[in-house]
Amino acid sequence: MLEELKEGLKNAFDKLLRGGVDEKAIKEFILDLQRTLIKADVNAKVVFEFTKKVEERLRNSSELPGISFKELAIKIVYEEMTQLLGGDYKLQLKAKNVIMLVGIQGSGKTTFSVKLGNYLKQRGYSVGIIEADVYRPGAFEQVSQLAEKVGLNVYGSKDEKDPRKIVENGLKSFSDKSVVIIDTAGRHKNEQELMKEVKELYSEFNPTLTLLVIDATIGQQAYYQAKAFAETVSVGGIVITKLDGTAKGGGALAAAAATGAKVYFISTGERIDEIEEFNPKRFVGRLIGLGDLEGLLERVKNAEIKVSKEQTKKIMSGRFTLEDFLQQIEQMEKLGPMEKIVEMLPLPVKVDKKEIEKAKVQTKRWKAIILSMTPEERINPRLLNGTRIKRIAIGSGTSEKDVKDLLEAFEKGKTFIKGAKRSRFAF
Ligand SMILES: Nc1nc2c(ncn2[C@@H]2O[C@H](COP(=O)(O)OP(=O)(O)OP(=O)(O)O)[C@@H](O)[C@H]2O)c(=O)[nH]1
Ligand SMILES: [Mg+2]
Incomplete structure (x- = not known):
């Protein structure tokens, strides 16, 4: 997943280590970062703002005892990239949850409904899935087959043509569940029709969380998709799917975060267990791929404290x-x-x-x-x-x-x- 982005970052850091720390090395490093991010389809404006911050911090940071320039660069990139992806957060569930999945055709909603159901079931929640897609032929079978493999209950109907009826009855039949996941349709005549239905379901059933499912292969276009949905319903979070099959995943993640929404899950394959709760800090840590990133951050913090102790002495x-x-x-x-x-x-x-x-x-x-x-x-x-x-x-x-x-x-x-x-x- 995101191998090219990982490679690009690693190369940029390695080069920084090999060269001396001078004006040229910093310029090269910034250029390498830009190239890598642009290749991952991160929006150009976002890339330039990001590298500007990194460069400014690199130039303005004072030397810290025991910390090399490369380590400092890693720390700065780590922090700024975490910010770029939305900071540090975690999904909070309530005692009772109705989670509605929305998104355009083929984005991965139905697959994700079962993935999420299974993920939460493994964590002790009782889960029911409502299949509210009345357009895609075989949608009910599709979700039932997937859900059966992992022992999840599905409510749906082959004949009912009104998704609201299905949801209404589904909620009744799952009244004892702690999490009910509603899978909605993505196949409509046009975008207005899709938005209309999403809005109707949203206002009628008031889900505790609406998750927008976005296909990572659209890269930075995720920004516009997220915006369009956010104008229709209150999107509580985003799911990025198909991160396994694209070089544009970084762009999709950054674009989703740029709308101010939180990316709560990523999906990295077709298998039911290929789901991951998204946490920018952990994710960037892995992306940078440094074995002991935690250790490095700790050492920098200690060095900073040491420096400020010296300043305190000066004050005194x-x-x-x-x-x-x-x-x-x-x-x-x-x-x-x-x-x-x-x-x-x-x-x-x-x-x-x-x-x-x-x-x-x-x-x-x-x-x-x-x-x-x-x-x-x-x-x-x-x-x-x-x-x-x-x-x-x-x-x-x-x-x-x-x-x-x-x-x-x-x-x-x-x-x-x-x-x-x-x-x-x-x-
Ligand atoms: N490689 C890969 N394929 C995925 C992933 N998630 C879903 N898919 C595939 O993408 C295709 C579409 O997924 P669905 O779950 O049917 O998408 P949907 O949003 O429900 O589509 P509609 O019902 O038409 O709106 C299927 O072939 C899935 O197997 C993923 O994370 N990685
Ligand atoms: Mg579907």
Whole structure:
């Protein structure tokens, strides 16, 4: 699965290892990444945004003790690629679930209904499948045959022409099941007819989860398909099928994630057990194919902590400059959104959302201000007279008061630390 994408990434990393770390090597690496992703049919705009972020982070990252440049590159690509595929998440099921599968003809809904049923049954759920496709001749037989192999119950009818009746009766007969999967039809005269039926079923039965099934071979076109369905029903998640038979799988996955939807499952073959719960972090880890990715991430984290410990020492000794302050802000940004950081901190009080918002605006402003200063000004803020403050305010799109506020806060912080040291109220 996705062998070419894996190969491409591996080659890019290997090349980076062989060459020296210079301007040319970084440029080559970025080009290699672009080529690999474009080949996997990832949308060009998405590719360029992605590689721009990787390049910026590669250039701006400071050296970490014991971490090679290649390792740093792997970490950055891993993190950015995980983001590209939607971050870190997991499907949550309720005590009772009605999961409706929708998607165009041949996307793999019927096959997937049995795969999913079997997957959930193996995890302790009681499952029933409703076959609501009244258009495809033999749809009921198709699903019954597949389901029989794994001992799943199917409700359907060969004669009933109204899918709503089938679903209504099916839900009654499966009222004791914890998961009911509804397989819908994909074969219609045209797209409007398909959407109309999907909408009718959706509004009448209100499924707890609607999964859109998309065939990976359409690559980046998955974006438009996902959008079209999302305009008709509330799509709770996406399933990408046939990842085994295409070089365009990466494009389909990235496109699905780009719509903001979560890809919950991937399907990698015709066999019933060829289903996998999708988790971007794990998936990218495997894609990068590094044996001990976890170990590497841990080592980088430790190295980062070590560096920031050195900075703390600097703060305590009073040698802390605005340049260090800027680095602190940037390090914090790297950790993730402020809400998440605050969530992770073992604080005894709950921090107000508004306060976090205010702090976010302020750090952004401070960063802009410090970036508009010259290196000398950052080290020695006493240089900042009225003219310079004015220049910085204009350069950073802030006001002179903002600049003065920052300087005041910075000085206060330093005084506080000095005072704290004197009173041995140290950390
Ligand atoms: N290689 C491969 N084939 C798959 C996969 N999933 C489904 N298929 C095949 O794709 C074809 C279409 O699958 P179906 O499950 O019938 O698709 P559908 O969405 O129900 O189609 P309609 O009922 O016509 O809307 C079948 O031949 C399946 O065996 C997969 O992950 N990999
Ligand atoms: Mg079908």
